Amino acid sequence: MVMFKVLPTPLTAHAVMTDAPVIPVIVLDDIAHAVPMARALVAGGVRMLEITLRTAVALDCMKKITAEVPEAVVGVGTVCNAAQAEAAVAAGAKFLVSPGYTSDIGAAAKRLGVPLLPGVATGSEVLQVMADGFTAAKFFPAVPAGGAAMLKAFAGPFADLAFCPTGGISTDNAKDFLALPNVKCVGGSWLTPSKLMAAGDWAAITQLASQSQGLRSA
Numbered sequence: 001m002v003m004f005k006v007l008p009t010p011l012t013a014h015a016v017m018t019d020a021p022v023i024p025v026i027v028l029d030d031i032a033h034a035v036p037m038a039r040a041l042v043a044g045g046v047r048m049l050e051i052t053l054r055t056a057v058a059l060d061c062m063k064k065i066t067a068e069v070p071e072a073v074v075g076v077g078t079v080c081n082a083a084q085a086e087a088a089v090a091a092g093a094k095f096l097v098s099p100g101y102t103s104d105i106g107a108a109a110k111r112l113g114v115p116l117l118p119g120v121a122t123g124s125e126v127l128q129v130m131a132d133g134f135t136a137a138k139f140f141p142a143v144p145a146g147g148a149a150m151l152k153a154f155a156g157p158f159a160d161l162a163f164c165p166t167g168g169i170s171t172d173n174a175k176d177f178l179a180l181p182n183v184k185c186v187g188g189s190w191l192t193p194s195k196l197m198a199a200g201d202w203a204a205i206t207q208l209a210s211q212s213q214g215l216r217s218a
């Protein structure tokens with residue numbers, strides 16, 4: 001049985017990012033996978049779950065996990081506008097992740113009272129999210145946009161911003177990102193491969209989640 005930290009109320013972006021080294025970026029095609037997948041991740045010590053709005057069943061999956069897996073903290077990813085943020089929070093999402101940023105998405109997160117990891121890839125986008133009051137962001141797409149070297153460079157002018165890089169991260173390069181002081185966690189789809197989900201191999205997903213606990217450098 002995994003012991004989790006007590007979370008602050010209200011939930012903060014910082015708490016979302018520091019709960020575990022990896023936030024799984026999840027694409028669910030089949031509603032029947034939602035609950036066993038969430039249970040498998042939780043059993044491996046991973047409870048912050050980013051369910052992406054990339055499939056028709058995503059909102060229903062959020063509702064089911066919220067109802068049936070109380071240890072999980074359901075978040076929503078691929079939020080591209082305010083209406084999607086509202087629908088996801090109504091379906092149980094406790095945090096939002098967006099692949100890019102608009103002030104509309106920022107305002108929706110504030111109105112809804114949930115933490116947002118706004119997507120940024122350039123200095124101008126960083127300045128915009130900071131101007132709108134955010135202290136944490138998703139760096140996306142992390143590897144194509146400049147990788148760990150880019151985040152190292154961001155730490156100079158934007159020392160107060162904490163990052164969750166995602167996009168192209170796996171066990172091979174996660175440690176390079178997690179070693180940076182401005183990186184609080186990474187995101188990635190490798191904890192929930194579609195092949196394992198289709199095969200119903202939940203034990204393998206628990207194992208991937210458990211392995212990811214060791215990625216943060218000492």
Ligand code: 3PG
Nearest residue numbers: 025166167168169188189
């Ligand atoms: C995301 O939306 O954050 C990325 O698609 C995840 O990228 P990955 O599949 O390369 O981990």
